[in-house]
Amino acid sequence: MGLRCSRIPTFTPAEVSPLPTPPRSPARPQPRPQSRPQPPRSRRPPERSTVRPPVRRKKPRWAMRVVTTISVVVLASAGIGHAVVTSLGENIARVDPFKDMKNRPAGGHGMNVLLVGTDGRDKITEEERRKYRLGGAPCHCTDTMMIVHIAADRERASVVSLPRDSYAEVPAHTDQTTGAEHGPHPIKLNAAYAEGGPQLTVRTVENMTHVKIDHYLEVDFTSFMRTVDVLGGVSICTAQPLKDSYTGLDLTAGTHTLSGGQALQYVRSRHVDGASDIGRMQRQQRFLAALIERATSSGVLLNPMKFRDVTRAVLGSVRADQGFGTDELLDLGRAMRNFSPSSSEFTTVPIGQMAYMAKGIGSTLKWDDNKAAALFQSLRDDKPLAPPHKAAHAKTVRVEVAPQQIQVQVENGTPTDGLGKRMDGALAATGFRTTGRPVNAQDRDARHSVIVYDPRWDRSAKSLAAALPGSELREVKGRGPLLKVIAGADFKEVTRVRVQDPYQGETRVVTGDQVVCT
Numbered sequence: 227m228g229l230r231c232s233r234i235p236t237f238t239p240a241e242v243s244p245l246p247t248p249p250r251s252p253a254r255p256q257p258r259p260q261s262r263p264q265p266p267r268s269r270r271p272p273e274r275s276t277v278r279p280p281v282r283r284k285k286p287r288w289a290m291r292v293v294t295t296i297s298v299v300v301l302a303s304a305g306i307g308h309a310v311v312t313s314l315g316e317n318i319a320r321v322d323p324f325k326d327m328k329n330r331p332a333g334g335h336g337m338n339v340l341l342v343g344t345d346g347r348d349k350i351t352e353e354e355r356r357k358y359r360l361g362g363a364p365c366h367c368t369d370t371m372m373i374v375h376i377a378a379d380r381e382r383a384s385v386v387s388l389p390r391d392s393y394a395e396v397p398a399h400t401d402q403t404t405g406a407e408h409g410p411h412p413i414k415l416n417a418a419y420a421e422g423g424p425q426l427t428v429r430t431v432e433n434m435t436h437v438k439i440d441h442y443l444e445v446d447f448t449s450f451m452r453t454v455d456v457l458g459g460v461s462i463c464t465a466q467p468l469k470d471s472y473t474g475l476d477l478t479a480g481t482h483t484l485s486g487g488q489a490l491q492y493v494r495s496r497h498v499d500g501a502s503d504i505g506r507m508q509r510q511q512r513f514l515a516a517l518i519e520r521a522t523s524s525g526v527l528l529n530p531m532k533f534r535d536v537t538r539a540v541l542g543s544v545r546a547d548q549g550f551g552t553d554e555l556l557d558l559g560r561a562m563r564n565f566s567p568s569s570s571e572f573t574t575v576p577i578g579q580m581a582y583m584a585k586g587i588g589s590t591l592k593w594d595d596n597k598a599a600a601l602f603q604s605l606r607d608d609k610p611l612a613p614p615h616k617a618a619h620a621k622t623v624r625v626e627v628a629p630q631q632i633q634v635q636v637e638n639g640t641p642t643d644g645l646g647k648r649m650d651g652a653l654a655a656t657g658f659r660t661t662g663r664p665v666n667a668q669d670r671d672a673r674h675s676v677i678v679y680d681p682r683w684d685r686s687a688k689s690l691a692a693a694l695p696g697s698e699l700r701e702v703k704g705r706g707p708l709l710k711v712i713a714g715a716d717f718k719e720v721t722r723v724r725v726q727d728p729y730q731g732e733t734r735v736v737t738g739d740q741v742v743c744t
Contacts, residue, residue: 318550331606338373339439368418373439391414392415392593393414395412395430414587451486460484462481473497474491504577571736578594578597622721623722636660649675675713681703
């Protein structure tokens with residue numbers, strides 16, 4: 227489902243949309259009229275093109291506005307600005323995903339785009355097929371699916387990943403392959419596209435989420451790879467090595483600049499850890515955040531030829547509904563002009579059951595109905611999914627394993643009554659999965675706290691030790707995943723720890739600035 231991130235392509239071309247629109251005052255404009263945008267005027271006040279305010283490192287947003295202004299002048303002087311912008315819509319292949327649709331959800335605030343990544347690989351060369359392990363026959367289904375919500379004030383993009391193996395119930399439809407009439411029946415979400423194309427996909431998503439889809443965008447492998455390449459690659463960071471023999475992905479821990487083919491391996495890999503499809507979606511979201519940063523911070527807007535190449539790559543294999551045209555791309559471009567990594571937020575539909583067996587379908591992912599309903603209500607109400615950023619705790623320490631993944635049994639190793647209960651409560655308050663039932667240790671004369679652990683869970687033990695500075699680590703083979711802490715007389719408080727990779731642990735909302743390389 228690699229390309230799914232590709233949906234970002236829409237953002238990239240749009241970025242240049244600001245070209246025909248000169249910088250405005252801080253007041254944000256009201257919704258745009260339906261008339262076509264005017265081309266950039268060559269007779270703007272001279273100070274727009276000749277006076278460059280000094281770029282100050284303390285004002286990156288102002289610097290970006292300067293870059294945008296300069297790019298307008300460069301493109302206009304090159305004679306291609308208006309031609310490129312007005313031709314954007316003409317280069318997109320069209321589909322009609324909303325044909326004859328009835329009883330649709332009520333529209334909310336903002337704009338909802340269903341971004342679909344297919345496994346199309348018709349334009350990929352034989353060399354690329356071999357190098358990036360793309361030789362399998364395409365399933366003509368969706369490899370990735372996301373709802374991208376652009377806030378009404380154009381200050382925020384919320385991205386919700388819909389797992390491809392989600393248990394879904396499709397409405398009555400005509401099979402686009404066989405022509406057979408089907409009544410409502412259960413299915414895996416990604417198979418809706420194979421049975422009924424974009425229209426059945428949209429209908430199924432709307433039925434499941436009760437979110438009205440305003441626009442539909444479909445991207446394939448080719449478009450995804452080309453877009454990354456013309457941007458000069460995208461930087462990805464990983465705290466752990468990533469290796470997948472199925473896709474050929476092989477990354478060491480650290481920071482890597484991925485080319486289009488490598489990026490496709492990264493977003494398609496599902497065998498690098500035990501998280502399977504959930505882990506893959508999280509990597510796709512991470513990549514999308516990095517792609518947004520690359521598109522908004524690079525010099526693409528200053529280079530007319532580069533912008534042209536990016537536009538062609540993005541639109542080369544994109545399909546969209548008739549209503550998503552030049553005006554919409556320009557509107558997104560204006561939003562992207564002020565975007566930063568923190569402007570985007572990502573999450574996955576909350577899962578209630580990971581291996582829900584459905585007759586005739588097999589193992590599926592069953593959504594958590596209550597949590598999913600709350601998530602989609604936030605989209606309809608145009609509310610942020612992530613809570614406001616809070617300043618990091620002064621004593622927060624970064625660790626490899628999230629506290630939510632670590633099971634702990636606390637024992638009181640001192641004669642002080644209540645010490646074990648106090649440690650158990652403090653660990654639970656910082657995210658550790660304690661038993662909630664501390665007991666007394668056999669020996670009650672421990673001067674220092676001791677962490678007893680199975681060596682197979684050594685990384686979890688190190689994370690717990692970081693939360694209990696000065697504690698002793700003691701290996702005991704065969705203990706299993708449950709760690710034991712014997713509270714010592716020196717225990718005073720628990721140090722807050724934060725995982726290096728914010729995607730580890732339970733499903734949650736992250737913002738782009740939490741996952742891009744710093």
